[in-house]
Amino acid sequence: MRDWQGKRYWLIGASEGLGRELAFCLSKVGADLVVSARSRERLETLAAALPGRATALPFDVTDPQAVAEAAGTVGEMDGVVYLAGTRWPMRAHDWDQNRIEEMAQVNYLGASRVIGAALPGMLERGHGHVVLTGALTGFRGLPGSIGHGASKAAVMHLAESLRHDLRDTGVEVQLVNPGAIRTRLRERGDGDTSFVMEPARAAREMFEHMSSDRFKINFPYGASLPLRAAQFLPDWAYFRLFARK
Numbered sequence: 642m643r644d645w646q647g648k649r650y651w652l653i654g655a656s657e658g659l660g661r662e663l664a665f666c667l668s669k670v671g672a673d674l675v676v677s678a679r680s681r682e683r684l685e686t687l688a689a690a691l692p693g694r695a696t697a698l699p700f701d702v703t704d705p706q707a708v709a710e711a712a713g714t715v716g717e718m719d720g721v722v723y724l725a726g727t728r729w730p731m732r733a734h735d736w737d738q739n740r741i742e743e744m745a746q747v748n749y750l751g752a753s754r755v756i757g758a759a760l761p762g763m764l765e766r767g768h769g770h771v772v773l774t775g776a777l778t779g780f781r782g783l784p785g786s787i788g789h790g791a792s793k794a795a796v797m798h799l800a801e802s803l804r805h806d807l808r809d810t811g812v813e814v815q816l817v818n819p820g821a822i823r824t825r826l827r828e829r830g831d832g833d834t835s836f837v838m839e840p841a842r843a844a845r846e847m848f849e850h851m852s853s854d855r856f857k858i859n860f861p862y863g864a865s866l867p868l869r870a871a872q873f874l875p876d877w878a879y880f881r882l883f884a885r886k
Contacts, residue, residue, distance in 0.1 A: 643852045646671035649718045650770075653702065653755055654725030656683035658824035659774075662844030663724065668693040675715050678725065702751030712758035720770030721759045722851075723752045723796075731787040741788035748792035753799060760812070767811040772851055773800040775818040777859060780868045784885035804856055816857045817847050820864040836864035 650667055654660040656678035664676055668691040676684050676691075677698045684697035700711040702725050727747045729740040752773055763769025778786050779793035800816035807814055821837045838846075838861055850858040859865035871879055 645852075647673065648720065649673045649675070650720040650722060651675045651677065651715050651718050651759065652722045652724065653677045653751075654723065654774075656680045656687060658840045659819065659822055659843050659847065660722075660724040661687055662840045663722070663847055664691060664695070666844050666848040668695060675718070677711060702754060703746040705754055708751075708754040708758055712755070715759075717762060717766070718759065719768070720772065721755060722772040722774075723755055724774050725751050726774065726776075726793075728789050730785050731789070732785050733787055736787065744788045744792045745795075748789070749795040749799070752796050756799075756803070763812045764807075764810060769812040770851075771800075771803060771807075771812060771814045773797075773803075773814075773816050775800065775816055777818055777820045777865055777868045779818065781871050781879065781883075783883060800857075813854075814856070815851060817850060818857065818859045818865070819843055819847070820861055836861050 645667065648671075650672050652660055652664055652667075652674060655664050655674075655676035660676075660678070664674055664687060668674055671693060673693065674688075674691065674695040675698050676687055676695055677700060678684055679699060679701050681697065681699040684699055688695040688697045698711055698714060700707040702708060725747055727744055729737070729744060731737060731740065756771060756773075760769070760771070763771075773796050775797035776790070776793035778790040779797045783790055797816060797818065800814055804814040804816075819838070822843045823837050823839055843860070846858065846860045859869060871883065874882070
């Protein structure tokens with residue numbers, strides 16, 4: 642079990658949904674938090690509501706200079722959790738390059754900017770905790786997931802590479818792959834409400850994983866099973882079984 646008391650964690654994407662609920666989980670066990678997203682008002686409301694010490698630090702993950710300045714403001718930290726994300730359900734017939742690039746900028750490139758800014762200090766101190774948020778849709782390409790699945794697959798790949806490279810450095814890397822969570826982004830959805838989780842439940846799953854020494858968690862369990870198994874299917878079976886009805 643990880644000792645959270647007095648540890649300083651930077652949560653990016655904390656203003657609502659999974660990130661907001663995770664902030665409460667961490668604050669309740671004594672972590673000092675820096676909570677970030679774009680909305681200053683939501684962050685300040687969150688920081689005031691948390692039971693422990695918390696600082697609101699708004700910035701935009703798509704702006705490299707803003708990321709660097711935010712990391713400088715945070716300074717020394719024990720952990721960084723990247724939860725920022727955006728999702729636009731999209732079929733190839735409805736191609737929207739602007740939205741595809743938005744998903745890449747927020748979901749993957751934002752994560753790489755934040756980790757790139759936070760990691761050198763962790764390596765210098767010889768300890769740290771990096772947590773990235775992928776998605777079940779990142780395991781294989783799915784119907785209606787142009788852009789989103791690819792951006793989350795990139796995050797999952799990044800986490801695995803970091804886990805390899807940071808072995809024996811004192812910097813621990815974990816990956817969380819959630820399924821559908823009932824948030825504002827889910828309102829853009831494609832109508833499939835199977836296995837949709839409430840943010841508070843998803844945050845508990847994520848917190849329990851972060852308290853462990855395991856690398857990866859995929860949840861909810863029922864939704865993750867077919868997608869994980871799909872990695873081992875031959876292509877002819879995969880495209881037949883997962884075709885949009």
